[in-house]
Amino acid sequence: MPRKAITQETDNLYSESQDSAFFGYPSSPSLISTADPDTDEILEPAAEKASPPVKSPAKAPKSARNRSQTETLLVGLDLGTNTSCVQIAEKGAESVEASALIPTVVGYARPGILPDVLPGNHTTFFGDDAIAHKLHLDLVQPLKDGIIDDLDAVRDFLGYVKERIGNSEDTEYRAVIGTPANADPRAKENIRLAVTQLFDKVILIPEPFLAALGSREEPEGIDPLSNSIFVDIGAGSSDVCLIQGYYPSSEDQISFAFAGDEVDRQIQRSLMASYPDCGISLSKCREIKEAYSFVNGSEDSILAPVMIRGRVKRLEVADAIDAACTALLAKIYEAVRTLIMRAEPDSIPALLENIILTGGGSMIPGFDEGLETLLLEDGFEGCKVRSVGGTYKSRVAAGALIAAHQADERQWQNLLR
Secondary structure: OOOOOOOOOOOOOOOOOOOOOOOOOOHHHHOOOOOOHHHHOOOOOOOOOOOOOOOOOOOOOHHOHHHOEEEEEEEEOOOOOOOEEEEEEEEOOOOEEEEEEEOOOOOOOOOOOOOOOOOHHHHHHHHHHHHHHHHHHEEEEEOOOEEEEOOOOOOOHHHHHHHHHHHOOOOEEEEEEEEEOOOOHHHHHHHHHHHHHEEEEEEEEEHHHHHHHHOOOOOOOOOOOOOOOEEOOOOOOOEEEEEEOOOOOHHHHEOOOOOHHHHHHHHHHHHHHEEEEOOOOHHHHHHHHHOOOOOOOOOOOOOEEEEEEOEEEEEOOHHHHHHEEEHHHHHHHHHHHHHHHOHHHHHHHHHOOOEEEEEEHHHHOOHHHHHHHHHHHHHOOOOOOEOOOHHHHHHHHHHHHHHHHHHHHHHOOOOOO
């Protein structure tokens, strides 16, 4: 099957069905499509920016293909605010064929750039290439607070992802894509619009559920799909999900736009208040957070080197980090507590032993212990909070790929317009 391998690294159109199940759990109407795969409409190619380095060519109508020779490639996609993860596998394959982490950023050449300054004189760059050439580019992050903010840019970005996966007229591309918990219909529709003409079929599933599915093989704790609370702390949003053996309803999910990016903003505001002339950037605050973050006053003093007008100064950042990270912890605690109270009473003792943190925020030192302490102090005896650790970046995409393997045919949504 000819295609480019990606870098190897380790609802509005849905209809309700009464007789279909998802991984053995009761189906949600939002996962089921009754569209006829033989009558898909073909879109006109979207208008493209000048001289992009990659472009996904329009597909030939499916009726023109020999369907008996069409292969199916499954794609698990975690479309993140700061970083996206994609995994691919052939339908029925037991192993992941390829996996990649890609910064979710698009860079457009600034007006007036001289010839041969940018490689290949391209005008659009993606991911690491965009970051590497940021001096000469206007960088755009297509997602904000976990949802699509710039539809054109995210479509450019996904076109690049699809180009890395490959294009073959003899292959049907199916993608399961993670969405923030309780994403509204418009947010889901924007994802559908962004992947139309890039993939043939799609299913959208809340990210915490996919993280739980991607963690199912872990030896510790209770089966996360049986009885758990999953906390996914990303860059743009924090998503908390109660999972008790069925597909979560809206009441089982809480999502809010206080996550890694808001921690960065709070650190920046605090440092600007303490050092009005420092001019510290948001990206520098993110570096400080990633290097020195902690919760609950566990550090008395942290001096971080910061370049100010060409000279390195050491700023005291402990108070700023403490306030921002502890505020995040408080928000997560309130959401977890709310979902515990919504759970079936008899299930709560076992549920308390299976509270799982994932996402970049889960890597804040002491965050799991801090959340566990707050719950114990509130009388939730026997609770255990654990972080999935450094593998968090691939959990949602891994779960999405598992979901793609296990989904019933009727649950795939054909991309129509």
